[in-house]
Amino acid sequence: MPAHTITILDTNEQYSCNESQHLLAGMVQLGKKGIPVGCRGGGCGVCKVQITSGSYQSKKMSRARVTRDEEENDTVLACRVFPQSDIQLKVLGHLNKVVKAV
Amino acid sequence: MAMTGILRPGHVQLRVMDIDEAVNHYCNYMGLIETDRDDQGRVYLKCWDEHDKFSIVLEPSDSSGMNHMAFKVRTEQDLWRFESNVKNFGVETKRIPAGELNGCGERVSFVAPGGHRFDLFAEKEMVGNGLPTTNPPPWPEDVVGMKAIRFDHCLLYGNDHDESVRFFVEALEFELTEQVVDGDVQIAAFLSCSTKAHDIAFIRHDEPGRLHHASFLLGSWEQVLRAADIISMKDIPLDVGPTRHGLTRGMTIYYFDPSGNRNEVFAEDSYRYPDSPLLTWTADNSGQAIFYHSRTLVDSFMGVTS
Ligand code: FES
Ligand SMILES: [Fe+2]
Numbered sequence: 456m457p458a459h460t461i462t463i464l465d466t467n468e469q470y471s472c473n474e475s476q477h478l479l480a481g482m483v484q485l486g487k488k489g490i491p492v493g494c495r496g497g498g499c500g501v502c503k504v505q506i507t508s509g510s511y512q513s514k515k516m517s518r519a520r521v522t523r524d525e526e527e528n529d530t531v532l533a534c535r536v537f538p539q540s541d542i543q544l545k546v547l548g549h550l551n552k553v554v555k556a557v
Numbered sequence: 558m559a560m561t562g563i564l565r566p567g568h569v570q571l572r573v574m575d576i577d578e579a580v581n582h583y584c585n586y587m588g589l590i591e592t593d594r595d596d597q598g599r600v601y602l603k604c605w606d607e608h609d610k611f612s613i614v615l616e617p618s619d620s621s622g623m624n625h626m627a628f629k630v631r632t633e634q635d636l637w638r639f640e641s642n643v644k645n646f647g648v649e650t651k652r653i654p655a656g657e658l659n660g661c662g663e664r665v666s667f668v669a670p671g672g673h674r675f676d677l678f679a680e681k682e683m684v685g686n687g688l689p690t691t692n693p694p695p696w697p698e699d700v701v702g703m704k705a706i707r708f709d710h711c712l713l714y715g716n717d718h719d720e721s722v723r724f725f726v727e728a729l730e731f732e733l734t735e736q737v738v739d740g741d742v743q744i745a746a747f748l749s750c751s752t753k754a755h756d757i758a759f760i761r762h763d764e765p766g767r768l769h770h771a772s773f774l775l776g777s778w779e780q781v782l783r784a785a786d787i788i789s790m791k792d793i794p795l796d797v798g799p800t801r802h803g804l805t806r807g808m809t810i811y812y813f814d815p816s817g818n819r820n821e822v823f824a825e826d827s828y829r830y831p832d833s834p835l836l837t838w839t840a841d842n843s844g845q846a847i848f849y850h851s852r853t854l855v856d857s858f859m860g861v862t863s
Binding site: 501515 | 857
């Protein structure tokens with residue numbers, strides 16, 4: 456299975472990801488960090504990234520988290536993106552601090 | 558006193574982005590049983606030990622999250638009584654005709670102050686739990702996966718937390734069973750309409766209408782560990798556990814369905830009576846309140862909702 460190099464531009468972290476793995480699975484499996492990890496099902500939106508170069512295939516992602524426009528402009532959820540080439544990306548999502556008091 | 562008014566969570570309707578993946582997850586991995594489908598593509602499921610026709614409705618959608626959660630009330634008079642309670646509280650209601658969901662009677666529907674839609678109903682078609690009612694054996698032989706026993710509760714993140722809790726207590730006659738407080742500010746509220754430790758819970762948040770998890774009962778801690786095995790075997794995205802909660806004492810594990818809706822399966826939590834005292838956890842101890850062993854808040858658990 457071809458593997459590609461994923462570069463998280465914010466931190467210059469790099470990792471290798473198979474075409475059959477989504478970008479978060481590849482990152483987590485190698486113990487790497489940088490993209491927030493949430494539901495891994497395209498529902499919560501915390502793994503939102505901007506792909507700045509490279510090609511990929513994607514699965515359905517929640518319209519409540521990514522608009523059609525965003526998706527067409529490569530703003531996507533990392534857990535729904537499967538690399539077809541080396542990829543460079545910037546992190547947009549973040550984990551909400553839910554309870555500010557805690 | 559026997560149970561009156563609102564009896565239990567009757568069902569939750571979840572939005573899913575791929576219906577086949579969702580049915581596979583809930584039926585083959587968690588052990589729910591498909592009981593019907595309708596012309597909107599919705600799929601109706603129940604856990605094995607529930608007698609009503611469905612407790613989960615999967616709704617094909619382009620997003621995830623909760624469409625609504627419904628509670629079953631004991632009688633039709635209760636339905637109209639709660640309808641007027643809700644109106645008197647200042648929340649608008651509407652009626653949804655019987656049969657809009659297959660096998661469900663007329664519903665009273667409203668959006669509570671936290672931005673979540675709730676429905677009440679008195680009637681639902683009964684299909685039984687797969688066991689005879691005379692000399693029943695303890696369990697049916699054909700249940701698979703985690704063997705979820707029943708849909709138990711939801712934890713919701715909504716805005717206007719204090720009003721949400723007041724609404725459930727005053728209009729819907731729930732009782733506050735456990736809470737997390739930071740000084741005067743309540744951060745989490747666990748509410749019961751029964752003898753369960755909770756039938757619904759709310760966490761203070763700044764966005765309306767979010768689902769944290771839908772939860773299902775298992776029979777024992779051993780069954781929770783077995784669920785953890787299945788989560789790894791089937792490559793289900795794990796969130797946290799297996800572990801124990803301080804709040805409600807339940808043994809638990811959290812994971813996500815294929816559309817990113819969080820599920821919990823749990824066992825052996827506490828119980829209450831109407832005269833049980835309110836239990837309070839302080840915010841400086843919230844790590845232990847939530848995860849009793851690690852005593853550490855987990856970012857993904859706290860910050861991820863659908
Ligand atoms: S982790 Fe939830 S949308 Fe990707
Ligand atoms: Fe729960």
